[in-house]
Amino acid sequence: MASKFTKVDNKNVLSLLGEFTIYGVSEFKQKIDSTPDLVKSDLYIDLSKVTRIDTSGIQALISIKKFYTNKGLNIHLMNHSEAMIAMIELYGLMAFFGDQLKLKKEDLDKFPFKYGRKKGYY
Secondary structure: OEEEEEEEOOEEEEEEEEEEOHHHHHHHHHHHHHOHHHHOOOEEEEEEEEEEEOHHHHHHHHHHHHHHHHOOOOEEEEOOOHHHHHHHHHHOOHHHHOOOOOOOHHHOOOOOOOOOOOOOOO
């Protein structure tokens, strides 16, 4: 898994690219640890290029969210790929992450979101 850090409109954006699996989690954590700007303000994680994610990837995102929350900062997941949406739905994490998901109308039946669905988040 590759990742790319950029500043967009004064926001820290970390783009994840490819498979976010057990094999890429340590690289993800190293990227966070080696980029001091990432832990000084809110972090936006662009998931549009994530082609596959497993439980380790989800655990890493949960862990980093808790880390940022303890520092009084926020993590914002954005541009969710279909693979990421499927995992959020599988584990019922929509309310936990609290980010708005943008789905095409034809994809609404594909992802029923039985857990954590509240107005404005689907």
